[in-house]
Amino acid sequence: MSVTQQEIDSLFERSGTGPLSGIVVADFGRVLAAPYCTMLLADMGATVLKVESLEGDETRSWMPPVFEGESTYYMSINRNKHSIALDFRNPDDLEIARKIAAKSDVFVENFKPHGLARFGLDYASVQALNPTVIYASVTGFGTTGGADLPGYDLLVQGAAGLMSLTGAPETVPFRAGVAVFDVFTGLHTCIAILAALQHRTNTGEGQLVELNLMSTALSAMVNQTGAYAIAGVTPRRLGNEHPSIYPYSPFPTSDGDIILAIGNDHQFKVFAETIGAPELLDDARFATNRDRSQHRDALRPILEQILQTKTTAEWFELFRAKSLPCAPINDVAQGIQFAESIGLEPIVTVGQGEKTQPGVRNPTLFSKTPVTYDLVPPTLNQSGDAIRAWAQQ
Template sequence: MTQTASPPTAVDASAGPLAGFVIADFSRVLAGPYATMLLADMGATVIKVEAPGGDDSRQWIPPHREGVSTYYLSCNRNKHSIVLDLKDEEDLAVAYQIIDSADVLVENFKPGGLARFGLDRDSTARRWPGLIHASITGFGSRGGHDMPGYDLLAQAMSGLMVVTGSPDGPPQRAGVAMFDVITGLHTAVGILGALIERSTSGEGQSLELNLLTSALSGLVNQTTGYAACGNVPMRLGNDHPSLFPYGPFMAADRELVICCGNDAQFRRLTAVLGAPELAEDPRFQHVAERNASRDDLRDRLTSLLATRTAQEWFDALQQQGVPCAPILGIDEGVDLAAQLGLEPVVQAGSAGDAVPLIRHPVDFSRTPVQYPKQPPALDQDREAVLHWLAQRQGETQ
């Protein structure tokens, strides 16, 4: 994949609901870069400051696109890369100039790791009182101060792995770094909230986020069940702890996911299956009873579903408003979104060197998301960023 230096005017060429805001992005890997990509998609000018070795995720191969890690590509479009060695006085001065122009600083260094450069939250609050400083760690700046911030560690220590997998199998990780992504979403939401507050107070503030707190929030009903009533959940495989039927069921040829979130949906399911009497059985009439008798109900449903293929049942159930779905691969899921008109794949960059990536998840009616810039090569935008800084300094003198 060919990547060329951006023209100087490209740094401020964005549009969207966050056009005009500047993000100094000192974050690496996924949680921070995902947050800043969402902001960049919405029009913020994001300057990606990288150490001489570059973002670690640049090296995470396979898979790759023309030698470039798709992990890196997934969360770095619409940004401008400049390499700065903060231990070098001249580079540190450039970093300060970037923050001089920034509304937000995002970083995921270990707690205290930026203090020697005067970029910790206390130092930035003194030097840039209007700055929003968003800091992401693995386990906070107190007791978890020295714990490395890898998503899998948060999956292990949050309880996610204990509630994921078969009841008689080992704890299981999720198929994606979900707590990095959730923390990135929380970071973006927090930054937007802080920008709104600053618009009235005129003051910046520091935001602290960590993977474990985001994980516990993201586990929603599972963690709340423990906090509110002492319930400690365990692995249920593909079963839902509070709903049944709610999961995959074997048809004649393969599994089909069926989701009944209320009694009306269950009645429609039994009608389509040709067994309406199940909905009148006292053991299955209501959610609580179905949960208590799920083994008996599972046997009945499985024997009925075995009479037709998954596709046949899918067509019949869809027509009657019963939530259901085939189990698809990633490729099939992306293709389905395209068939539904959701346009899941966008081209980031100019026509000659655009990179196909997954679209921003929000549709704006008046200020649509744009994708003018592909994920930058390491230090690709140095000259553009330095030119942009010189222009901004000239404007303030």
């Protein structure tokens, strides 16, 4: 199919001048960690060329929910990208893949460890074609002893210990309600790519960046893994409570629950006065955060009795007026509505002209180079002809 230069140029046109304008990203990622990373790069102005199999990214088939017949899972992490479908077993398609790699600033992949080597798309091969490339590789359990383990977030939540911390003491371990380590790894990958791009600016050198979900998980569990690494303490499941702070959990009200996060002694003083229980401040069991943590079984019933005298909304307004950390427990719809009520504008319009859809705002605000939402998530191979033509120029 004949492609005009204008169609090729359209791959690089954006409505704004994001901080990554001019950077071309070859996105060989699938599912969540890598595509989430590349969407963040795309939001910041990078041109992202999503290289898919002929069947497409697995998340295209992960439904329900759906929006206009498409998977909302896929649509949540693939805006601002251009899609090309290639069969690496086809020599012509593989040559296009290599040319895309050769012309890109950044190459992102999350295949099984060493899975791209047989196609000549591993780091050594791509670096030979493109010496200054930033090559970001994401795996589940690293490339050494865990290379054979499938890299699914749920497996990492179990293996890293997060599930052992999630749920009440009397329940079985639970997974988090979101693939947290896929998302965290995507964020770390984005950070690493930005750092590597800065290094390239300073030195002209490209490099290999490697991340894995397991290492990200252990880092992301911060104080919990730190407790073991530093003091040999194995944390246990506490439900919604915190091992080191009290009160720091949901408490029942007359019509639901309110979350309290009283993180220091001054906050507890204001809290005790606000709930009409200043006598708590004279009780030695509750004098300091350490005391309250140690005597939480004595403090909880006192607080429950008081907090059940008003509604969640009433307490929230009282505590908010005193700048005390608190929040209701919302469902996802209520969470978005709450963000709207405080002016965060969480829903944006993705796309331009006749083809638009709702999306969730990128959380980063730039004063001079704002993120943009120019392109709805691409249909499979939507820009295939234009990308092929560009790769062969």
